[in-house]
Amino acid sequence: KDLAQNINIICGLDTQGPTYVSLMQTNTNESVIVSYLTKLVAILAKEDPQFRQNTVFVYDGASYHKSPGTRLTLKRLGISYVIAAPFGYDTMICEYWFSSFKSQQINPSREKTGKK
Numbered sequence: 001k002d003l004a005q006n007i008n009i010i011c012g013l014d015t016q017g018p019t020y021v022s023l024m025q026t027n028t029n030e031s032v033i034v035s036y037l038t039k040l041v042a043i044l045a046k047e048d049p050q051f052r053q054n055t056v057f058v059y060d061g062a063s064y065h066k067s068p069g070t071r072l073t074l075k076r077l078g079i080s081y082v083i084a085a086p087f088g089y090d091t092m093i094c095e096y097w098f099s100s101f102k103s104q105q106i107n108p109s110r111e112k113t114g115k116k
Helices: 030-047 068-077 093-102
Strands: 008-013 019-024 056-059 080-083
Touching (some): 008 093
Parallel strands (some): 056 080
């Protein structure tokens, strides 16, 4: 299948500094978020088996963040989370990361990533 021209990003930022990023060429939906969460939790548990005791995930109100499957996965993984108020972009630190990332050239050799 041809690669899409769009690149979607999922980002997890830790208050201690680490950033956990996934770049993909598919639309973000519940399945993608569940896959990301499952892998992220495995990485976090490897780095610190006790991370659940001092970690809270913060989400914007995207439908795939609030979906029953995502909530069930968060519960199954033992993750505490909150969903931010609507239109609270200034409080979502990942939005600042996205803005910074998107302002840079991530394809300096201009490799084709789609049909156009």
